[in-house]
Amino acid sequence: MNIDLSRLPETLDALHLILGVSVVVLLFLLVLVLTLAVIVLLRRSAAPRTEITEKVVEKPVVEEKPAPTPPPAAKPEVEEKPAPPPKPIVLREPTPDAALQLLGLLQSEARLIDFLEEDIGAYSDADVGAAARIVHEGCRKVLDEHFEISPVRTEEEGSRIKVAKGFDSAETRLTGNIVGEPPFQGVLIHRGWRATQVKLPQLSEGHKADILAPAEVEL
Known part of the structure; x- marks a missing residue:
């Protein structure tokens, strides 16, 4: 681009002066504004950052109470059964025949009933001893023949x-x-003593067990 210097005004009039001053003032204001803007930016960058702390509102801790324990289930009532009554003692009715038969054997072999029914107060000790020996021998014979006996x-x-x-x-x-x-x-x-075996003789039909010894009649 070629500038024609011949066309430049050679004289400085008031209009041109005003325009020149205005340009200088505008340039000054522009520099001033830019300078202020730079200073503000520098201050902002140099200022410490303020950390925004989020305020945490702590909720009060509510202590959780344990759930109430349910009451134990009621046990079903067990009907108490009365204790069984004690078993009654069964008494065996003895058969008199065997006892009478044994007593008859003692009488026939040892004259036991005669000895026991006799009033021995009128006899001397020697007479009683002699009779007791006969009774002893006869009773021993009955035991040996009809019973087996052993000590407990x-x-x-x-x-x-x-x-x-x-x-x-x-x-x-x-x-x-x-x-x-x-x-x-x-x-x-x-x-x-323990009876381990009993061997009483069998009774014939019509035998009267209550007759321990028949009456004897000498003719």
């Missing part, structure tokens, strides 16, 4: 023995000072 305890009489817990009171009878619970320690006074 096998220990010697006078020895110390132990009576275990749960002993049979029908087999062992305790005497003396009985204190506490078994087992017991004691002295064997009598061994006891």
